[in-house]
Amino acid sequence: DFVKINLGWVILQAKGRGFIWSNFYEAYYFLYMVAVIFLLFEWWKNSVIARESKQAKIILSTMLITIITGGITDILLPELNILIIPSIGIILVIIPIIGIWHSINKYRLMDLNPKNFILDVMKIMNEGLIISNHEGIIKNVNNGALKLTGYEKNQLKDRMLTTLFPKEVELSKLENCSSLEIEIVKSNSAKLPVLLSSSILKDEWGDILGNVSIFQDISEIRLIQKELINSYDELETKVEDRTSELRKANQELENEIKVRIEMEHKITKLAYYDYLTGLPNKRLFKNRLNQCIINGTRNEKVLMVLFLDLDSFKRINDTRGHSTGDELLKVVSGRLTGTLREDDTVCRVGGDEFLILVKNLEEYHKEKISIKILNVFKKSFIINNYELFITTSIGGAIYPIDGEDVDTLIKNADIAMYKAKDEGKNKFKLCTSIIKEKVIEEMKLTNSLYHALERNELEVFYQPQLSVVSGEIIGLEALIRWHNPKLGLVNPGEFIYIAEKTGLIMPIGEWVMRSACLQNKKWQDEGILNVPVAINLSVNQFHNTEIVELITNILKETDLNPIDLELEITENIIIKDAEYIIESLKQLKQLGVKVAIDDFGKEYSSLNYIKQLPIDKIKIDMSF
Numbered sequence: 001d002f003v004k005i006n007l008g009w010v011i012l013q014a015k016g017r018g019f020i021w022s023n024f025y026e027a028y029y030f031l032y033m034v035a036v037i038f039l040l041f042e043w044w045k046n047s048v049i050a051r052e053s054k055q056a057k058i059i060l061s062t063m064l065i066t067i068i069t070g071g072i073t074d075i076l077l078p079e080l081n082i083l084i085i086p087s088i089g090i091i092l093v094i095i096p097i098i099g100i101w102h103s104i105n106k107y108r109l110m111d112l113n114p115k116n117f118i119l120d121v122m123k124i125m126n127e128g129l130i131i132s133n134h135e136g137i138i139k140n141v142n143n144g145a146l147k148l149t150g151y152e153k154n155q156l157k158d159r160m161l162t163t164l165f166p167k168e169v170e171l172s173k174l175e176n177c178s179s180l181e182i183e184i185v186k187s188n189s190a191k192l193p194v195l196l197s198s199s200i201l202k203d204e205w206g207d208i209l210g211n212v213s214i215f216q217d218i219s220e221i222r223l224i225q226k227e228l229i230n231s232y233d234e235l236e237t238k239v240e241d242r243t244s245e246l247r248k249a250n251q252e253l254e255n256e257i258k259v260r261i262e263m264e265h266k267i268t269k270l271a272y273y274d275y276l277t278g279l280p281n282k283r284l285f286k287n288r289l290n291q292c293i294i295n296g297t298r299n300e301k302v303l304m305v306l307f308l309d310l311d312s313f314k315r316i317n318d319t320r321g322h323s324t325g326d327e328l329l330k331v332v333s334g335r336l337t338g339t340l341r342e343d344d345t346v347c348r349v350g351g352d353e354f355l356i357l358v359k360n361l362e363e364y365h366k367e368k369i370s371i372k373i374l375n376v377f378k379k380s381f382i383i384n385n386y387e388l389f390i391t392t393s394i395g396g397a398i399y400p401i402d403g404e405d406v407d408t409l410i411k412n413a414d415i416a417m418y419k420a421k422d423e424g425k426n427k428f429k430l431c432t433s434i435i436k437e438k439v440i441e442e443m444k445l446t447n448s449l450y451h452a453l454e455r456n457e458l459e460v461f462y463q464p465q466l467s468v469v470s471g472e473i474i475g476l477e478a479l480i481r482w483h484n485p486k487l488g489l490v491n492p493g494e495f496i497y498i499a500e501k502t503g504l505i506m507p508i509g510e511w512v513m514r515s516a517c518l519q520n521k522k523w524q525d526e527g528i529l530n531v532p533v534a535i536n537l538s539v540n541q542f543h544n545t546e547i548v549e550l551i552t553n554i555l556k557e558t559d560l561n562p563i564d565l566e567l568e569i570t571e572n573i574i575i576k577d578a579e580y581i582i583e584s585l586k587q588l589k590q591l592g593v594k595v596a597i598d599d600f601g602k603e604y605s606s607l608n609y610i611k612q613l614p615i616d617k618i619k620i621d622m623s624f
Helices: 024-046 050-079 094-107 118-124 143-149 171-175 219-272 282-299 313-320 322-339 365-376 406-422 433-450 492-502 505-525 547-558 571-575 578-591 607-611
Strands: 002-005 008-011 128-133 138-141 180-185 191-202 208-217 303-310 345-350 353-358 381-383 386-388 392-399 428-430 458-466 473-484 488-490 533-536 565-570 594-600 617-620
Touching: 024 050, 050 094, 128 143, 143 191, 143 208, 171 191, 171 208, 191 219, 219 282, 282 303, 282 345, 282 353, 282 392, 282 406, 303 365, 303 406, 313 322, 313 386, 322 345, 322 353, 322 365, 322 381, 322 386, 353 365, 365 392, 365 428, 392 406, 406 428, 406 433, 433 492, 458 505, 473 492, 473 505, 492 505, 505 533, 505 547, 547 565, 547 578, 571 594, 578 594
Parallel strands: 392 428, 473 533, 533 565, 565 594, 594 617
Antiparallel strands: 002 008, 128 138, 128 208, 180 191, 191 208, 303 353, 303 392, 345 353, 381 386, 458 473, 473 488
């Protein structure tokens, strides 16, 4: 029940209804306040954020003031019957309310509505911000906009937004844009490049309220862009220069590579081709032959190797010069290449020797190919306006009959070629087992002949020359014999031609002459026999320019009278190199040495020609 008294309206409390009823208000008040104080204290104590802690402290303090004050005025004093002031607890509630308002207003933690901080955000923004209404009239700007444009706030407020932009810029272009690069006219009329973004503001019903524009200074960016462009231009110039240098270097490298490739081709050509004729050389010929042998082994193909040697080619070099000989070799190479198939290989071995590889040989091709090659040489060769005739000797070896490897085939073809030369030249000779056996025997004989002198295997026999009138011995002929430990007594006919081919005829001939002169002198001194001794001289010995000096020295060494020495030569020696031979014979005649023609009638048999020579005797051949 409410009763009006002098101090105002009061509530009449009923008494005698029990402890809880009589003290309900006090108990409720006490428990409520304890709970409030506990919760506020926990909030303050557990706050991590300083602003929250301060806000909790303010509210807690105001609540404590209110509770203590209300407890005294509304509970303690009435209980003590001290009625000096009325109950004001309800009025004291205003204290925590004020504390809550103060904390929210100061620390802004209870309500994060944008309206509470948007103005502060606008103030601290470095970018310019302009708010305009739907007509484009500026209503608000932030400090960033004022700083960038140089205007005061009152200079911009209620002016058209287009005031800040050049005259040609329309308002519609500014109302809703994103990252638009444009220039703003500052208060001093200078233009500032900015990056502008704007958005239309609408109310909850969709009606346009205005426009918010945000812009930022990009003058430094423009400067950096300009520097970047300049740097890019410089870099591009450097890149172009460098590219030009690299292009030039690349061109030089390409040229160098081309030169090296050409050089490699030249080296390859020098390594595998003959420099004079352009034909494959022996190395390339061997490679091709080896490959054909490998393929022939798999395919059972027959190959033929031909060895060609031009007959009397040295005579052309000696009479017409080496340049003419070189031109002749070129023409011969061309004729040989044109005669054979494309698959066949013509190779110049060196000098006047050629090798030919004939692939896929058929039986009837053997003679046919050789005849075609020999016919090539029947027609004359016109070299430097000279008409030349030359022939060739050809030897052939068949794979796999005459050899199963490169060297054996070439060797056997070479053997057959020399056999063709021995039989008169200008012929084709196919390698046979007989030829090979003869060559092998000749090789063994040659090897043994090299050691014959040092092993004292040679001996001189003396054949007496009798007078048909008196029957007395009127002379001796020195005949060489060879006592080979394995072959026994070897006749001169079997080894003299080998000695001539190998050059052994020079030391052997000197040994024979010295031995014969010594023996004849010994017989004379012992009174056994006093007649001249005849010694045969080969064409090779006469080609030695020191033959006269050699004979002179031997006569001095042996102390033999020159009239007791007779030199026998064949008439073919005189025909070859006649002037040089005749001059040498005259010098020998001046020494007192006698000269005889041996085997006369076997070659030219010209007595008129013989009469012109400085000779003392003619020995007629048995076949004459």
